[in-house]
Amino acid sequence: MLKYVLKRIGMAVLTLLIITFLLFLLVRIMPGNPFPSERMSAEQIANKRAEMGLDDAIPVQFFRYLGGILRGDFGKGTSLYYGAPISTVLSTAISNSFRIGGLAILLGSAVGLLLGIVAALNRGKFWDGFCTVFSILGVCVPSYVFLIFLQYTFAFRIPYFPYFFDPNRFLFSAVIPSVSLSLFTMSTIARFTRNEMVEVFDSDYVRLAEAKGMYGSSLVRKHVLRNALIPIVTVLAPLVVDLLTGALVVEKIYGINGIGKLMVDAITGEGIDYNYVLALGILYSALYIGIMLIVDLLYGVLDPRIRVAAREEG
Amino acid sequence: MSNTAAPEKILDIRGLDISFRTNAGTVHAIRGVNLDLCRGETVAIVGESGSGKSVTMKAAMGLLDSNATVNAGEILYTYTDEAGTKQTVDLLKLPKKTLRQQFNGQRIAMVFQDPMTSLDPTMTIGKQIMEGMFLHKHMDKQAAKARALELLELVGIPDAEKRFRNYPHQLSGGMRQRVVIAVALSADPDVLICDEPTTALDVTIQAKILELIMKIQKEMKLSVIYITHDLGVVAKVADYVNVMYAGKIVEVGNVNEIFYEPLHPYTWGLLSAMPDLDTDDDRLYSIPGSPPNLLHEPKGDAFAARNQFALVIDEKAEPPLFQVTPTHFAATWLLHPDAPKIEMPPELKARLERAKKEADKYL
Numbered sequence: 001m002l003k004y005v006l007k008r009i010g011m012a013v014l015t016l017l018i019i020t021f022l023l024f025l026l027v028r029i030m031p032g033n034p035f036p037s038e039r040m041s042a043e044q045i046a047n048k049r050a051e052m053g054l055d056d057a058i059p060v061q062f063f064r065y066l067g068g069i070l071r072g073d074f075g076k077g078t079s080l081y082y083g084a085p086i087s088t089v090l091s092t093a094i095s096n097s098f099r100i101g102g103l104a105i106l107l108g109s110a111v112g113l114l115l116g117i118v119a120a121l122n123r124g125k126f127w128d129g130f131c132t133v134f135s136i137l138g139v140c141v142p143s144y145v146f147l148i149f150l151q152y153t154f155a156f157r158i159p160y161f162p163y164f165f166d167p168n169r170f171l172f173s174a175v176i177p178s179v180s181l182s183l184f185t186m187s188t189i190a191r192f193t194r195n196e197m198v199e200v201f202d203s204d205y206v207r208l209a210e211a212k213g214m215y216g217s218s219l220v221r222k223h224v225l226r227n228a229l230i231p232i233v234t235v236l237a238p239l240v241v242d243l244l245t246g247a248l249v250v251e252k253i254y255g256i257n258g259i260g261k262l263m264v265d266a267i268t269g270e271g272i273d274y275n276y277v278l279a280l281g282i283l284y285s286a287l288y289i290g291i292m293l294i295v296d297l298l299y300g301v302l303d304p305r306i307r308v309a310a311r312e313e314g
Numbered sequence: 315m316s317n318t319a320a321p322e323k324i325l326d327i328r329g330l331d332i333s334f335r336t337n338a339g340t341v342h343a344i345r346g347v348n349l350d351l352c353r354g355e356t357v358a359i360v361g362e363s364g365s366g367k368s369v370t371m372k373a374a375m376g377l378l379d380s381n382a383t384v385n386a387g388e389i390l391y392t393y394t395d396e397a398g399t400k401q402t403v404d405l406l407k408l409p410k411k412t413l414r415q416q417f418n419g420q421r422i423a424m425v426f427q428d429p430m431t432s433l434d435p436t437m438t439i440g441k442q443i444m445e446g447m448f449l450h451k452h453m454d455k456q457a458a459k460a461r462a463l464e465l466l467e468l469v470g471i472p473d474a475e476k477r478f479r480n481y482p483h484q485l486s487g488g489m490r491q492r493v494v495i496a497v498a499l500s501a502d503p504d505v506l507i508c509d510e511p512t513t514a515l516d517v518t519i520q521a522k523i524l525e526l527i528m529k530i531q532k533e534m535k536l537s538v539i540y541i542t543h544d545l546g547v548v549a550k551v552a553d554y555v556n557v558m559y560a561g562k563i564v565e566v567g568n569v570n571e572i573f574y575e576p577l578h579p580y581t582w583g584l585l586s587a588m589p590d591l592d593t594d595d596d597r598l599y600s601i602p603g604s605p606p607n608l609l610h611e612p613k614g615d616a617f618a619a620r621n622q623f624a625l626v627i628d629e630k631a632e633p634p635l636f637q638v639t640p641t642h643f644a645a646t647w648l649l650h651p652d653a654p655k656i657e658m659p660p661e662l663k664a665r666l667e668r669a670k671k672e673a674d675k676y677l
Contacts (some may be wrong), residue, residue: 123380204432211375211426212446212497213419215411222445226436304436304481 001307005297012293016286020069023281024062027274034078036270052078054274065278074279079271080262086279090259094283097251097258099170101243103178108185108243109236115186116193120228121220123198131190138187144249146180151254164255177254181247185239192235196228203227230302237295241287259283321352323392324537325374325422325505330387332369332378341608343369345561346387350554351505351537358540358548360584361558362605367541370558371507374405375424376413393421393504420450423503425527427510429490433482439466439493440478446500465496468533470526488519492526499530506531509541524550545588549573554641557581560606560616563635567642574670577644579621582658590665615647623648623656 034054035045049055052075053064068075074086081089119131154176155163166173200206201224209223251260259280266276300307332344344366351357359367372378374389389405405413426432434442443465444458453461459478466474469492482490491511498506508527512520528551531538540551548555548569555572557565557580565578576582583601603620606612615621618628627633627647636649648656657663 204426204428205434207377208424208426208432208494208497209434209445210377210414211418211424213414213417213449213501214445215414223434223437227434230436302436304438305483308481308484 001300004300008293008296012289016282016289019285019289020066020282021062023278023285024065025058027278027281028058028061030272032272034271034274036079038270048078069282075275077266077276078273079269080266080273080276086275089262090279090283093257093259093262096165096167096256097260098244100174100177100256100258101181101245103174104181104243105185105240107178108182108239109189111182112186112189113193113232115190117197117220117225119190119194120197120201123201128194131194135187135191138183139191141183142249143180143184143247144253146183147177147250147253150176150180165257167257177247177250177256181243181250185236185243188235188239189232192232193228196231197224200224200227226302230299233295233298233302237291238288241284241291244287245284321355323350323390324353325349325351325539326390326392327370327374328388328390330370330373330389331385332366332373332387333383333385334379335381335383336609339609342611343382343561343608344373345608347558347561347563349556349563351539353504353537354535355553356531356538356540356551357554357556358542358552359556359558360542360545360548362543364605365558366561367543367558368509371424371509371539371541375418375422375507376405376408376410377424391417391421391505415449419446419498419503420501421503422505422507423498423501424507424509425491425494425498425511428514429487429494430514432494433490433497435482438479438481439485439496440480443493443496443500446497450501462496462500465499466493468499468530469493469496470522471496487515488523491515491519491523495523495527495530499534502534503536505537505539507539507541510543511540512547513542513544520547527551545573545584557584560612561608562616562645564617564646565644566635567639567644571639571642574666575642576658576666577638577642577649578617578646579623579648580617581644582662583620585666586659586662592668593661593665595661615645625653 033045035048040048053061056064065075072087074090076083076085077089115127115131115134119128122128150161151163155161161176162169162173164173165177205227206219206223209219214223245259248260248264250256251258252264262276263280266273266280327347327349330344330347330349331342334341334343347366347370349357349359349370359370361367369378369382373382373384374391378384384406387406390402391405392400392402395401405417408417433439440459440462443462444453444455447453447458447461451458463474463478466477471477471489471492477485477489482493485493491514495511506527511527512523515523524547527538530536538551540547542548552569554566554568556563557572557578559580565572565576565581567575572581573585576585580601583599586599587601589598601620602622606616606619612618614630615624615628615633618624621628625647633645633647633650635643635645637643638649647653658666
């Protein structure tokens with residue numbers, strides 16, 4: 001089992017390294033300029049390039065960059081937040097996005113699971129229909145539409161929540177964006193849970209368990225939930241990453257200094273900020289890889305077929 | 315074979331009538347089924363796919379799909395309760411909870427067709443076997459484990475101690491079916507329903523599983539119902555045979571009556587369709603046509619359209635069950651006193667006589 005875990009971690013690190021290299025290469029060959037060129041003379045730009053080592057050979061630049069990362073130094077912005085180290089700017093953004101995203105995940109998966117379970121247990125009845133309608137709405141309507149709706153209703157018409165994000169009143173001002181972000185996750189999880197559970201309910205092994213004399217909540221707990229939950233973990237993982245990496249539009253509309261907003265600024269600013277794009281790209285990949293790694297390991301805990309295979313592997 | 319005086323009925327299905335609501339309309343799948351099972355006996359239900367064999371027994375287990383409705387009939391189950399008095403209950407009238415708590419697993423257990431899918435993939439087989447004991451016998455963990463190991467050995471799983479901790483995917487199909495049988499036996503049932511227990515297994519394993527069930531039946535004094543379309547299985551295991559067609563039992567008899575003196579043209583067809591080595595004909599017979607769609611209630615005898623011996627009356631009225639011997643019944647107008655004398659096809663007759671002689675040699 002330990003060998004399996006180490007192997008997965010090794011693979012994850014290697015993948016991240018390859019992605020970092022590709023990202024680095026892509027950013028360098030991307031058309032456009034890393035500096036706010038309209039405000040800078042050709043001479044200034046040339047000086048700046050030399051200062052940042054952009055004229056060196058690509059491999060030299062890459063290893064220098066890699067060396068910086070290992071020391072926790074992602075460099076400085078080339079056009080954004082001039083002069084401040086990226087790690088500082090990024091950590092504020094990460095903390096905002098992660099907290100709001102985390103709330104959205106908790107809310108979305110908890111309510112989604114509950115709704116899905118209730119729908120599956122009442123197949124063909126009111127809650128099942130409710131779950132279907134809710135899921136379709138939640139999946140089809142983009143989160144920023146919910147955001148604008150909530151903002152208009154609960155901040156403007158009924159001025160209870162703040163109209164914009166206020167870091168000093170974090171939890172209070174996180175309600176509107178978290179709720180609007182959670183709806184997609186909630187709907188996806190609800191629909192998926194419902195379908196998985198219904199499928200498991202129709203399975204032969206649930207028939208056998210019933211033939212054994214199991215019924216009601218112990219049947220659901222012991223035979224249905226575990227089998228239905230395994231695939232849900234797979235669906236949840238990318239949703240988690242999506243939410244953690246910040247919602248580009250939601251953050252922009254609600255004025256949250258998060259990584260989504262940072263990414264938009266880095267690309268749509270006066271120049272394409274090489275270092276921010278790179279740092280955020282690496283962060284996104286690291287999150288994806290990290291979460292997928294956790295899912296793989298979680299699978300091992302949940303699904304004996306994988307656990308046993310892992311044990312036999314080493 | 316049960317030759318004891320007045321065998322005691324344990325399961326008695328009377329006039330069972332079940333329909334299913336589907337998108338296309340109501341399917342009248344079971345149209346008045348009667349079936350007896352006496353203690354210690356083995357009864358087989360044979361018929362084509364869709365004839366309603368499984369549905370009949372699922373009704374007894376309370377495992378019908380939610381779109382099924384029981385229109386009429388009763389499934390009487392007779393048992394001796396804790397106080398030692400005989401009780402007879404109609405399983406169809408019991409609330410689901412009571413059925414699960416007091417009957418499923420504990421009195422009537424079931425083995426399903428496909429061992430590859432009938433075990434929970436996320437639970438060790440040991441736990442799955444012990445579940446029934448915890449539910450019905452309130453055993454403590456140690457006693458349950460000991461009993462589970464016994465059962466694993468009884469169903470012929472070597473290295474029970476190790477297998478106990480295995481997950482289903484670590485076992486072959488044949489082994490899994492043995493585990494399913496062990497699960498079914500976990501709470502010492504009186505009746506075991508085997509729904510095509512060998513269909514999904516390869517031929518060499520089939521015989522072993524059948525022998526296993528017969529051995530266990532003897533040891534645990536079980537009454538067994540086989541649901542199958544395989545007449546080979548029937549001949550091997552059954553005391554009584556019910557031939558089912560389009561939601562009705564069309565012929566009942568003991569195994570010799572059904573195999574050597576069949577009366578219903580459908581049974582003739584089934585027997586003729588069995589592969590036979592001692593024949594000059596190299597084509598395998600099959601009954602022409604296919605079973606009627608029970609979405610539309612057949613008029614007259616449901617088998618008439620496929621029956622080369624059909625009479626005019628078959629198109630108009632459904633035949634009643636004619637009694638021929640104390641145990642042998644068949645629902646065909648051919649048995650009516652006014653019907654023309656029609657015998658089974660001569661090829662079949664010759665073949666059955668050959669089989670009988672063959673069998674007599676072993677007596």
